[in-house]
Amino acid sequence: MFDRRFRLFVRLRSPGFDPGNCLSCSQATGAFMYDAIVVGARISGASVALLLARLGHRVLLVDRARFPSPTSSSTNLIHPPGVHRLREWGVLDRLDGHSIPRITRYRLQSGPVGMEAPLPAVDDVDYALSPPRLALDEALVRCAVDAGVELREETSVQELLRDEDGTVVGVRGTTKGSGRFSERASVVIGADGKNSKVAQLVGAAKYRDQPVLSKSLWTYWDGLPQPSLVRTYRKNRRHPFTWPTHDGLTIVGVAWPTEDFPSPGSDEATDRTVVAALADVDPEFAEQVRDTGRADRWLTGSVPNFLRTPAGPGWALVGDASATRDPITASGITYAVTGGEILAEAVHEGLSGRIPMARALAAYARRRDRLVIDHYDYTRDYARIADHTPEERALIEAMSRSPWHARDMIGLFATVVPPADFYSRANFRALFDYLDDENGLPPKIRLLRWLLHGVPGRPAAPAGLADRLVAASLGPMGDLMLRSARP
Template sequence: MYDAIVVGARISGASTAMLLSRAGHKVLLLDRAVFPGGKAAATNLVHPPGILRLKRWGLLDELTATGCPPITEYGLRSGPVELMARLPAVDGVGEAYSPERSRLDQILLDAAVKAGAELRSGVSVRELITDDAGTVTGVRGETSDRTPVVEHARVVVGADGSNSTVARLLDAPKYEAHPVLNKSHWSYWEGLPHDGRVRTYRHAGKHAFTWPTHDGLTIVGVALPVADFKATSDEDRDRTVISAFDEVDPERAELLRATKRVDRWMTGSVPNFLRRSHGPGWALAGDAGYTRDPITAAGITDGLRGAELLAAAVESGLSGREPLEAALAGYARDRDALVTGHYRYTRDHATIADHSREELAFIQAMNRSPTHGRDMVGMFATMVHPAEFYSPASIHALLDHLEPGAGPGWKLRMVRWLARGVPRHLPGATRTADRLVAKNLGPMGQYLA
């Protein structure tokens, strides 16, 4: 009898198993893969909140020892406007890293085993065991040679990805679900200069991206709306990606031509959903409970943060500080509070809609502001909540940094006058300004509305 069975031994599962084992609980960690082996199709980026967790857990030195370079700035170029800003710090951590995924998986898996978790690889879960009240009490499965596996635990955690077997067996419902919004091509390039920056571009319905990663390599890719995703060969993908950079950053496009791709093209797309993440005797972690478009490269960061939340809740229930079911319900509430705002922001970002003139004027104003540029990239990196960034107070402060004169266009000049020029005893003018901003800022304005 185990305290916890964790199904899925990669980012979320290994982290959850490690934390519960460190707390003194008996943990069984199962995965259908045989380690080492398998290669996750991921863009690898870990934002500062994820790096903070690795630091807290004593694993950051192992990550940096792989030679993966720190990333300190994120940027966006849209049409003629470019924003590049240093990442804000969270509890003293202001760097991102993009490690090779298999190395990060192994660091976490080794830490879980070292903490006392029992790892069984090559095991596929087929059924969940429940008692007469419907509480999950264990799993049934089989090894790759069809040897039956039956184990019991006080809680079963599904950390087995967006197509989670555990979630399917539980019929855990999805909510706020949206279909695939875009598809991406990405690969690794050798010979590009490393300058510690994440570059993203938005132009003509394309989202290009690049940043330094492991072993002196650079990730290079582009996301396209599903209807525009037509490349069928590596040569097609080379042309598609490099031509996207031709449109937004010709200098970088020439660098791509002068250097070389050193890995196969990877292709990815995911649906967007939140899923019920707890019930009697069970919980879901990572992509099993919540999957969002990879356009903001937040999957690993979310997996690490979610594992910390879940492990704390399970530990509270197993130790008797509160009933386990209440602890898991608290985890579900905390999980949703943590991710829902960024989920909606990512979903809007993933439509790859071109920015309007008003949106471009606001992005340009962020360059002039001492705080808004930093907070904008912090929002992309899951450090600043979208509702906080797009609050009336934040937007009103940003109005002070709009280009002087006629540059922002008559709509934003009127908004600035209503919010800043009308006497303060006419608060209705400010409300009118807010409505005009919300109407003309596309997805950005929805938060202000």
């Protein structure tokens, strides 16, 4: 089937070929056949559409919204892998009208212990950004249109077209003002968010799923000092966070485990709840917040966690449609951008005939897994907002004394360092050298160190046993350490 469609595609794109004169084409394609139809025109959809168009493909991009269009909720931090791509694609140039400071360091404070490090670079991009979402979505969609993408706004996809063997070959839906339409393409891409209609229509299975784990309240603050820093805190099952965003504003918020989320009150009552949570972790910052002004109403948001089968015959999912995770690691936008890139590369392989489309989409599915699964597991674990155990705090303290461990930990959070590289046996063995004896160590950590390195006169425990015991003290991330192929 793919070969038949590919031959058709090649003929459609051949110089001098007129689709209007081809009976089989008009039967197969209706009035016009696209190379790709992308459903959903925000971060993931506009990214994949833009890249496919730049590779010379005919792309139809549809969205229910009319742009510029506000999103329901997002705090908009973009880690270096996302910033790097958006800069390369020329999207950041379109945000010129805003002042968006570079954020070069992240800090994690867990009760009395803290760790801060510069962001590892992706090429020369060693900073994060937090642009206004309205402007970012608009910039991406306009870049896509400039690249040749056909954008249809206020257009909703309701059905998929399939050929006789079930392969998806197009979409059917409605456009506001002009009624029902159907369009055909070599591939249909669902970039339509967590409640993806495309995923529902193809029956893409959900797995590794977990209900909503955390809920947050946040808003923008005016007049705060703006260090080039993302600060996150963890104490008493609360997760306060803050970073500079755009035009002099600073985001200030707190996340709770779902079951502890405070019942909604007035904005003034929420001010008090949030300032109290900040005072518990960073009294100086809480004082600054008290002395300055809230620039917006309080916002709230939460999402469940799941992966979906990312591709099948004639279709693929990207962004939140393919993987939705708790916002606690602020990684959805970055993965929507990187996911858009790997999907565009795969679809291009299929469209250009280098490999059959079915194989190209299967390769995308495997790459998507390699890209997201470990960080997805890390995010799910982090989103429980459990206080760190004394053993974990001792390890955080050790990281604060080892610059490269701290940098890798920050890189892990920021999707730069693969979790399997950080949670490797070698990394943790080395980390034990930085434990701080001066301040006393939890007995279990002392024991683990003896097992890893031995005590004078006694040999270390066999490496496998010691590693398993270290992994056991890392909670769910210990599984990652044990499944990490690296020694």
